[in-house]
Amino acid sequence: GKDYRIATIPGDGIGVDVTVEACKVLDRAAALHGFGLKWTEFDWSCERFTETGAMMPEDGVAQLSAFDGIFLGAVGFPGVADHVSLWGLLIPLRRAFAQYVNLRPVRLLPGTTSALAGRSADELEMVIVRENSEGEYSELGGRHNKGQPGEFVLQESVFTRVGVERIIRYAFELARTRVGRVCSATKSNGLIHSMPYWDEIFAEISAEYPDVHSEQCHVDALAARMVQQPERLDVVVASNLFGDILSDLAAAVTGGLGMAPSGNINPPGEYPSMFEAVHGSAPDIAGQGIANPVAQVLAGAMMLEHLGETACAQAVRDAVEQVLAEGSVATPDLGGKSTTAELGDAVAAAL
């Protein structure tokens, strides 16, 4: 069968713990489906930063560009400023490879309970389509009058027509493959330049999709809705910052951050896409063997899907659900006492 070349960057903290389990599961799934995953591991991390002054080598992007996919654990560690670790690896990769879609499906899996009262699994299934290349995460800005009483800092957000159109169009296309509903997160009553522009483009594109139900909601009200009426949401399209907040929140109202995968996707396929968990490196629990590997395994399933290995992706998701539903192997966040490796083994065995 075919061999896919995958770059794996375990990174820091529990990124390392969960990636090793996910690779084990994916390898076995691939073998059972008659193809191979050829992993090349990169030790790019905060440890590397501490030793060399850089999260990745200067030609890091070039090194990754020939791969079929990138499988990322998580980066970030105490002592290395977040804006160094993240802006030295995660953000530049998202941008260099035009991974302008950050796709974050969430749903309540069997055997897990929602933080919300009285909600069933079918009410808690949605996908956050987060803009991943521009918006609020911008390098423009800086400090003025340093050390003076009138000191201030500016931080610029940048919304381009190209950037906003492509993410909103992606959301509508995705909605057509689901239940045909898109909700756009806005805040045009507070952010009077960027968000009215976002809304204007949303209105233009929704007119191209008369078959899809579209609505918009201010991000504050939308956050409340995720808690009070999540059943009315399916595809939620949001800017970089809003998508970041809403996807953590959506994960929390479903099975928790231990269960939420994420794909950084370059839709045209010109560049490799990158798959990771929504959660971070969680240094406080790193190396203890207690991290939940499910989010990373499900990120792996998203990668398989993206590679076109749909049946294999489904098999991985089924194996996860089977183990969770059975319930005897569960990490502490799921109320059990199993280790990261035991849960990884159980999922691999369930394939």
Next chain:
Amino acid sequence: GKDYRIATIPGDGIGVDVTVEACKVLDRAAALHGFGLKWTEFDWSCERFTETGAMMPEDGVAQLSAFDGIFLGAVGFPGVADHVSLWGLLIPLRRAFAQYVNLRPVRLLPGTTSALAGRSADELEMVIVRENSEGEYSELGGRHNKGQPGEFVLQESVFTRVGVERIIRYAFELARTRVGRVCSATKSNGLIHSMPYWDEIFAEISAEYPDVHSEQCHVDALAARMVQQPERLDVVVASNLFGDILSDLAAAVTGGLGMAPSGNINPPGEYPSMFEAVHGSAPDIAGQGIANPVAQVLAGAMMLEHLGETACAQAVRDAVEQVLAEGSVATPDLGGKSTTAELGDAVAAAL
């Protein structure tokens, strides 16, 4: 007894419905406590905008400046762009009167149930201290290359040392009167200019309060925490945008938006402070007599507290709790069939 001069701006939609009930309750409470509230009503609203082209007269700020307090319903109505209605009244008033604190206490009231599973009232009590005068809500920015393929929009955030220091200091002072815990909402890993600056000032000021436990949390993780571990939060200090999102979310995890009051406070007392509900004008249910007036009544209690009428404020809160606990008079959002006026009457009668 003393007479307080209060400017009331019912505004639009359910703002009108709930303000009339709240004034009724406050009048009775004041009478019982031996002082008076002299209301002057201002018809500033979207209706006024439609007729005159302005939400308020040019000398609106001057007209309000001699009052002891401002009691605002809500503004906003379909057909009038939000950035017109809000930026023509709410935001300019917050700024003209240096109401740099937006104080948003939330707690689970008796007789109401949380959207969260298995949480008791004492786990669900916190206060959002939202910066209310600068930050992400800025007039700076605009559209470039209009109509060209390279069209883009910039939106500036502005964080001044003065602005950040005073809100964070307010939060620490408030924490001293409560359980001595402050959590700062940040996002310094994504917003690399504004939020590292916020964090730096937070660290400086927390060093002045060694008796207060301080921590910071990225806003995405904090949103998740509000759902998964709300019991560990008490005072949450946040920028304008983050405070907006987190306070709607906090309201949703406690009794819902129908219960959440808000004070726009000028701490030195040089200018009048302004009290309103967290919820908006909800045009879809306006004028039907079904809006829950509790948030507006509790905003009134915050105003009484601010005026120094602590016992009266407490009496209003007690009356609300008594009616909610008793449960026979409840608006639809609370699972009942009572009208806005019936709930207002019941609270007034319970005083």
